Amino acid sequence: MPTNIEMDHITIIVPQGKGEDVLRTAKQKGIPNGTVSQGYGTANEQQMKESEAHGLVRDIVSIVAATDMAEIFLKKIAEELGLGKPGHGIAYAVNVNDLYTERLENMDDASRNESEVQVITSIIRHGHSESIMDAARSAGARGGTLLRDKAGMDPESSLFSKGTEGDDEIVLIISRKETVKPIMEAIRERSGMDAKTGVMYVQDAHFVYGLKK
Template identity: 35%
Template sequence: MSQGLINGDYCDQDVYILTVVVDNGKGSKVLKICKQTGIGGGTVCLGEGTVGRSMLTWLDIPTVRREIVIMAATGTQAKAAEAALSETLKLNKPNHGILFKIALHELFGSRNCSQSEKVEGEDVMNGNTHQAVFVIVDRGNAEAVIEAAEQAGARGATIINARGAGMHETSKLFAMVVEPEKEIVLMIIDKPRTDSITTAIRSSIGLDQPGRGIMFVVDVAETIGLY
């Protein structure tokens, strides 16, 4: 079992990244609930939800705004937060939000918890049924990613706005370096469908060519509120 550092004291617990996707305006409520369970804080990102987007477009309704809350937590804190969020925000009901957690091997700089040893105790990944797929592309290309993924069996995604700073990412405007805007597409996928979905994305946007984007896949330890 790896050791975590909580408020200056070591504890024998695994450490996770806890991610909660909720409607716009609810991110602060998520943080407040999680602080009551011992989690020291988190980061809130703005994004867009895409489940049912074709129906929204047909009805001429604007894209649904989302807030993505990212927090570091020990196993005990994560379980307490999951229970509190599920009860308060009704995450087990459709369209009330999504929660998932990913086990970490290393974590530094968190007041809540620091970890520098590989997770070796409880095998949190045994029996997991979902994976998180992250695709980072130039702004405007997220739609192509989502279309390819949905044709291969994905059931929606969250788009997060970002900026790029890699070797292929900078340009100049009036002699000033400009970081192009990026979009991060986040999808939680049934594990058996991951290969077909990632293959479809790679083929659709030419992901194997330099500068076209980055995609990575991680195992998810637990999910709430997917469908």
């Protein structure tokens, strides 16, 4: 039987071009693999159209690592990139409950402390991100990050396949725990999200750097 270990999924959101620097630092710390995707530092449609001119494009780095390594790595990357400064980025880790590489392993997270910061993830049909963020801001959210997931030429491959547009959008909002429920309620009530247009869930975050106070 494999020994239960704690694993984390690390997300680091940094200005465009910094993602490769993050991966290089990860390798130096013994974390060999990671991916970089593109996102936007806002969910405002007009700003997204002008994103490159305004420097709003973000690299989204995703890495899975043992929790003890994640803690050391995130502290290092926060120092290197100045994540406490406005516009420099944000980083956090969430628990991995099950990990499949060569076999499925159950992660033991019973000893983890309750988190004071949580991540709200909304996966929605194309075109709904602006209403999501407007609703979230009305309840105290400081901002969010938008990822557009290309589902391909066939709209039927989208998570919400009845639309004519084959893209899904993912909005990440990082917030302190006391504001998460009001934000989610505002999104549900004011954005028009329902089972046909989106799904929303919350995860505890830890080792958080760059969150506005």
